[in-house]
Amino acid sequence: MRPNIEAFFDPATWTVSYVVYDEPNGHCAIIDPVLDYDPKSGRTKTASADKLMAFINEQRLTVSWIFETHAHADHLTAAHYLKEKLGGKTAIGDLIPAVQKVFKKLFNLETGFATDGSQFDHLFTDGEPFSVGKLSAKAIAAPGHTPADMAYQFDDAIFVGDTLFMPDVGTARADFPGGDARQLYRSIRKILDFPAETRLFMCHDYPPKDRPAQWQSTVAEERLHNIHVHDGVTEDEFLAMRTARDATLEAPVLLLPSIQLNVRAGQMPPPEDNGIVYFKIPVNVIGR
Template sequence: MQPNIQAFFDSATWTVTYVVYDEPGGSCAVIDPVLDYDPKAGRTETVSADKVIAFVTEQKLTVSWLLETHAHADHLSSADYLKGKLGGKTAIGDHIPAVQQTFKKLFNMEPQFATDGTQFDHLLAEGELFSVGKLTGKAISVSGHTPADMAYQFEDAIFIGDTLFMPDVGTARADFPGGDARQLYRSIRRLLDFPPETRLFMCHDYPPKDRSAQWQSTVAEERAHNIHVHDGVSEDQFVAMRTARDATLDMPVLILPSVQLNVRAGQMPPAEDNGVSYFKIPINVL
């Protein structure tokens, strides 16, 4: 069975959330859901997540999974909010403990914060199969952007997170804590070994000024036209390019709040004695 796919593009963070489902009245997975966040006021909203809820409700779908491709640094996850409204199990790649350990130290998170991935309902291993109603999903490890990146395959469609972007944008950065440009290249080549007609669905698009946002490509298009990693680009060439380019990039606007929330499966930090939750801002660290 081919998956039905509904995309939701958030222009504030350039993020695409997907609902992947077998049939109306059936089952679905929600991939990389967004929680709206105003960094100036420190306030969250659920406008983006509520659009997902409206679609799921309209299609009479049962949520099986809330899947994260990785602990994002550019948007906050609404997985916990959606779980409370729609049910389903949260899941991420099984290398998330390495990411949690890094950021627990960076943010000096509370001692009780566990770095074993137990904030998520399930940790998906490389090659693991999982069910979404009549659909079968497969987890594909694509580390490099972070140590825990995971892509999700449903038949000829693969949701690849931040590994690749549209061909005219290139590839993900690899300079976050735990990132590795050489491993990213190998993960990308693994994706590009799929049949040419395989559909690739991006988590983000940062479009040039001469086109609108897009988020679907193919293996053939990426191999022919990706500006960073088209056929003929060697591993050493890619690592040199990626390292030099990453050194010029600013940190994402929402990296500090995003990571603190996303390593918790979308749950807010525990409230302090005044009943308020806080994000921390480490000074002169990143």
């Protein structure tokens, strides 16, 4: 059964969230929902997540899953907020403990912060099947951008997370802790081994000035036209390109708050003894 797909683009973070469902009055999965965050004031809002919720309520859908393709470094997840409002199980790749261990140390998180992925309801293994109502689906490990990246396949559609972008934008960076450009290349080639007509849905778009934001491509289009990893680009060539390019990139604007929330499946850090929740900012550690 082909999935119904509704996309929601957040221009503040260039993020695309999705509602994937079998039929009206049926079941759905939410992929990579955004919690709005103002870094100047530290305030969160739920306008982006509320758009997803309104659509789900209009279609009278039951939420089965809330998926993260990885622990994002560029936006805060609304997974916990939507779970409280709509139900469903939160899920991410089973290598998330490796990411949690790195960032527990970096941010000196509270002693009780578990690094076993237990903040999520389910940890997917590579190739693990699952269902969303009448839809059959599969998790596909896609490490490289981070160790725990996971893509999700529904029939002829794959939600690729931060691996591939639109052909004229290229591929994700691989210089975050645990990132690996060789792994990223191999993950991308695994995705591009699917049939040519397979639809690929991006988690982000950073469009050139001469086109609007887009987020759907195909295996054929990526193999022919992706500026970083089209057919004929070798692993060593990709590694050299990605390493040189990553050395020029600044840290994402929302890196520090987003990681602290996203490794917790969207739950806020525990309040301190004054009742206030804080995100930490390590000084002279991140970046170059």
